[in-house]
Amino acid sequence: MLTHDYLVEGIYWLDRIQPRERKLVGEKACCLGNLAQSGYPVVPGFAIGAPVLRQFLETNNWSEPLFAELLNSGLYLNVDDGRQLQELAQHIRKGIIAAELPQDWIEALYSNLQQWHGGAIVFRPSPSISQTSGLLEAHICRNDPTQLAIALKKTWAEAFRARSLFYWQRMGMQLHQIELAVLVQPVWDAVAAGTLRASPAGLEIKATWGLGVAIATGQVIPDSYQIDPDTGVPYSKKLGNKPIAYHIEGHLERTEQPLGLMPHLEGASMVNLNKHNGLTTYLLDDEKTSRYALEQAYIKDLVKLARDIGSEIGSTFRLEWTLGLADSRGIEQFPLKPQLYLTQVQPLKAKNYIAKDERTVKDNQSYPLPQNQEAHNKEAQNTDNQSYPPSQIKEAQIKEAQIKEAQIKEDSGTTSSISGEIVGVAAASGEAIAPARVISEENQSLEDIPPGQIIVARAIAPDWMNAIGKAAGLVTERGGITSHGAILARELGIPAVVGAAGATKKIKTGRVIKIDGNSGKVYLPAASESISGNQAISIPRVNLNWYGTPILATQLLVNLSQPSALERLPNLPLDGLGLLRSELMALAIVGDRHPLEWIEERSEIEFVEKMAEQASLLARHFSGQPVFYRCLDWRSDEFPSQNLENNPILGQHGAFSYVQNPTLFDLELAVLDKLYQWGHADIRLILPFVRGVEELVFCRHRVEKVGLTQQKGFQLWIMAEVPSVLFLLPEYVKAGAEGIAIGSNDLTQLLLAADRNDPDMAASFDASHIAVRRAIRQLIATAREAGIPCCLCGRLGGINAEAISELVLWGITSISVEPDDLERTYQAISRAEQRLLLEAARRQLS
Structure with missing residues (x-):
């Protein structure tokens, strides 16, 4: 005891x-x-x-x-x-x-x-x-x-x-x-609170009114300040959206004159939304919400504090601060000004280690080593038998990338050593520095590509999936942000730039380049320069820290087709797998062969077994949660062996192709039946690119024949991406559709007549266009009237916070996005739902 x-x-x-x-x-x-x-x-x-x-x-x-x-x-x-x-x-x-x-x-x-x-x-x-x-x-x-x-x-x-x-x-x-x-x-009660993240690139300060719990739980968008590392002066600041503030329960009632030091509480109303024990929530008026929470004097104090701490624990760290009204014993001090206090400090300094995994360049290739690099590599070799968590490896990669970028500057004696750049379209976030491997039309062999190189090509072919999975980055001249190559890159956490005109001509194989998937740029060093190192360095996007994650009313799901991408999922309360694109999963099996050709050479049984094994890995991870399996949606331009149609986008694919030849569709139904035999429940089937009610009726009959409709948790959904669904949804529901998944990618290109895979049409391919948003609103309203669930699973859900706010307001059931978009989507949904609650509270108070 x-x-x-x-x-x-x-x-x-x-x-x-x-x-x-x-x-x-x-x-x-x-x-x-x-x-x-x-x-x-x-x-x-x-x-x-x-x-x-x-x-x-x-x-x-x-x-x-x-x-x-x-x-x-x-x-x-x-x-x-x-x-x-x-x-x-x-x-x-x-x-x-x-x-x-x-x-x-x-x-x-x-x-x-x-x-x-x-x-x-x-x-x-x-x-x-x-x-x-x-x-x-x-x-x-x-x-x-x-x-x-x-x-x-x-x-x-x-x-x-x-x-x-x-x-x-x-x-x-x-x-x-x-x-x-x-x-x-x-x-202790606080005027303001927030976080500070320090790195060699500078400081980022975030601030909100009251206690920092509002930031930790995602209920506000904090003000943000970007600080120059040399001058300590903000070079950029952005006003957040801070409609609420947390304070100690009963503190303001016990204190005589808090409002002079807490101006944000003037006119505030006390509410109890998501109340924490010992805390009270205040609803701020619009004027206070639109003011910055941190005065310039305190920004200077924080910068000085961060510099001093950096001398103690290193230049890369994260801290949480509070602007409190108490002394070191917690006693309020009036009329003294608020004092800065530290509540948490977390060094982010990575250990000097890089995992020698599939990202490593083959040993028989040689690149110039920077000073002390040989000793470092020996140290890494001596630690091969140790086990390091992925987060530690990523932090080490970030540190090594910073060393490499610093080496560029040191070698040239200038801070602008990179002489040229190619501008494309940002397709998958992250950065990487690695040797380039150029795939030309004359040489499309991928057999000798070592892992850890940046693939540069005209376009991505289906049989390249395995090479993409081992690449450090991806650059293409063709294709859009919703192309298969871009989607795969986002799933696998590989930075990608598409629409990079002339990339295969301007870049030579073996040249070490830097790709920035956040800005859509490819940086090229001068011919006389070399970026030192013998290992590819990935600089992944840093995930947010999730200290408390309130459950959302709107379901948040993930788009995923590669089991290897499961380890990249952030620590968020996900509600299931919202879009398993089976054609992307099948690429690992059939390569550059059309599935029908592959089956003719092998067997239908082997195809079903291999597909079921891959799907089972994903279903097992989401055990007890729904998995939405979207059937194969091949287009003629995706396989070199197929006769290319004049317009593949409007050609024979989707549910129409099942009516023409049901062989593959029947095999996929066998895959789902096997998953149920293996104990996986809650598998839902989504039919892609449905053009008419007769296609749904045809497919439903075959689903019933297999017996899937008798399985627990099974549902039959359709993709709402062909504009005719705007007028036919009630008929689809009568014909057996149990839910709709809005595919904003195809819906956008068909409504706006903008090819999603043409980088020259990127400016016109706008999923947030008013016409697209009105169409989505109509679909949600019709689905609600019909009593069926409605999910948005296109790119729009992960890139536009304003659109997410509208989706929540309109009553969307769920939103499914790619892994890289999960965190920002979670925050956007949380803020949108909180805003609805606040507006309801305001109406009640008035």
């Missing part, structure tokens, strides 16, 4: 933590403690050491032996069985939260917190390993003995969430290796 003495021994005060106690207090508490002892303005607090959790689990009077042995056993978890993992995780967490802590222990904890006069307390998980950003959530509660005990147990239970158990096992960690301390701090 936990005792009072054990608690006293297990508490480590921030101003006394020693470096040797890092494992006991965790990375988060140790870093803050070091800064506090160096005189930085850290919000005070203490860490409840990791051994206290172990003692709690080992000595509590459990009814099940599982809990007492949780951190001492070699419990094996099948993390690929999503349903079993969720059930076990919920069982463990419920048991921990329901367990009782000794009363004298709780009282001692409460007593230690009274010195700071905090109305609310935050409990932050502080594991001994650093690569857990966004994995474990913090918990805020009132400064009350009962609430403190609950919040502490919830924080301990974070280690046993399904996503945490999945992460531990993927890292190769056993449960007995987990060391979880808890950082405990008072929450």
